[in-house]
Amino acid sequence: MLTIDKFKQMxxxxxxxxxxxxxxxxxxxxxxxxxxxxxxxxxxxxxxxESAQGTDFKGYVKALSDAxxxxxxxxxxxxYGTWLEGMxxxxxxxxxxxxxxxxxAMFSGGLEELGFVTKARQGGKTLMDALIPATEALQAxxxxxxxxxxxxxxxxxxxxxxxxxxxxxxxxxxxxxxERSIGPRDAGASSMACIFAAFAKSI
Numbered sequence: 001m002l003t004i005d006k007f008k009q010m011x012x013x014x015x016x017x018x019x020x021x022x023x024x025x026x027x028x029x030x031x032x033x034x035x036x037x038x039x040x041x042x043x044x045x046x047x048x049x050e051s052a053q054g055t056d057f058k059g060y061v062k063a064l065s066d067a068x069x070x071x072x073x074x075x076x077x078x079x080y081g082t083w084l085e086g087m088x089x090x091x092x093x094x095x096x097x098x099x100x101x102x103x104x105a106m107f108s109g110g111l112e113e114l115g116f117v118t119k120a121r122q123g124g125k126t127l128m129d130a131l132i133p134a135t136e137a138l139q140a141x142x143x144x145x146x147x148x149x150x151x152x153x154x155x156x157x158x159x160x161x162x163x164x165x166x167x168x169x170x171x172x173x174x175x176x177x178x179e180r181s182i183g184p185r186d187a188g189a190s191s192m193a194c195i196f197a198a199f200a201k202s203i
Contacts, residue, residue, distance in 0.1 A: 002146045003097045004057055006203065011064070013202035014195040015046035021194055028187035032125075034172060038187040041076040056096045057106065062088040079114065079127065086113020100142035100149055111135045118171075122160070125167040127188035130157040134196050147203050154193070154200035161185060161193040 018025075022039035030036030048071035054060025061084050069081035090109020092102065111131060120126040122133070134157035141149045164186035 001097045001099055002103050002203075004055065004060060007057065008060070010199045010202045011046075011049065014198040015050070017194050017198040018042050018046050018191060021191070025187050025191050025194075028185055028190055031184040032169065032186060034187065037074075038076075038191065041074050042191045044071060045076050045080055047071075056094050057091040057098060058088050058093060058095070061091060061106075064088075079118065082117050083110040083114045083131075086110040089113065100144070100146055103146060103149060104138045104142040107135050107138050120171050123167060124170040125164045125186045125189070126171050127186075127192045129164050129167070129186065130160040130189040130192035130196070133157060133160040134192070147200075150196065150200040150203050154196040157189075157193040157196040161189040164189045 022043045024039065025042060026036050026039030029038035045068055048067050049064045050067075052060060052063035052067045054063045065081045065084035065088060068084065069077050071077055087106045087110035090106045090112075091098070095102065098106065114128075114131070115121075118126075118128070120128045122129050134153040137153040137156035138149050141152045144152075162185065165183060167186070168182050169186075
């Protein structure tokens with residue numbers, strides 16, 4: 001089972017991991033033709049979420065979303081805020097702990113909601129290249145225990161992020177580079193993989 005207190009620890013651990021890699025994410029963003037500020041934006045996003053409170057999954061994750069979307073973190077606020085909002089919608093009312101199926105359903109709800117606001121899917125060199133395989137891994141391993149679920153999700157997210165090196169960007173400023181966008185690893189996919197790695201390590 002995943003308790004709300006453990007999930008809060010996972011979010012905090014992800015925030016620390018993101019902070020430690022801030023310069024790396026911004027360099028990846030610059031290398032891929034972006035603004036070079038992804039590290040700054042994702043750190044600001046997790047900083048904003050530190051104020052979130054809640055005693056159950058639905059309330060806490062909604063508070064994370066609200067805190068994030070009220071912060072000025074560019075597209076990061078919109079994308080992550082939407083992802084978290086979808087997770088909140090999928091969480092059972094009043095639940096302070098979730099079994100494997102509940103965790104998988106919550107993350108699947110987040111991915112589904114995010115799919116309504118972005119056309120990006122796997123292969124577009126975006127955060128979706130890490131998030132989609134991670135979510136699918138959670139679904140596939142939902143009967144194996146929460147720790148195993150997140151371990152497999154982290155591996156899937158890392159594999160997805162690494163695969164972006166071979167992709168041509170289809171979104172953001174990097175798409176203007178055409179074939180020259182092939183080579184650098186995507187910053188958004190890399191930070192998403194970092195988050196799942198922190199989840200797996202902290203649980």
